[in-house]
Amino acid sequence: MSEFDVIKGFAFDMDGVLADTARFHTIAWRKIADEVGTTWTKELEEGLKGIDRMGSLALIISAGGHDDEYDQSAREALAEKKNTNYRELISTLTPDDILPGMQQFLDELKQQAIN
Structure with a gap:
């Protein structure tokens, strides 16, 4: 077995992996929509999913x-x-916000000294 056959660590993206933060993106975008005078709709919210x-x-x-205004x-x-x-909103996350099964998975990684 080579050194490349052993997992030595993991990298996680918090959004949707460790915690469901979609609601925070929605709140933050809605504030921007309000600021620029765009009416927030469910269709607009849905259209933002998966977009940078x-x-x-x-x-x-x-x-x-408002295309010409900005x-x-x-x-x-x-x-x-x-x-x-968004960063202000995610600062309110607590351990209770961790998605099901993730805490156990993280604990197991720690026990195996995988970080």
Whole structure:
């Protein structure tokens, strides 16, 4: 067995892996929609799923008919504001928010000195 045949560590993306944070993305994007004057709809919310940050922002701005009102610099500032809102929201996560089975899996990794 070579050294490459043994798992030595794991890397996790928190979103949807360790905790369900989709609601926080929705809240943060909705704040941005409110700020730019776009009416929040279920269709808009659904349309944002799987889209990157700048693409999501473009959809929000376009849905409100505000395409000409925001240059690239303003869009980047709005995207950063969304991320700030999101980070504030995820700071409220507790161990109770860990998805089922993940704590046991993490504990098992720790017991096996896999980090």
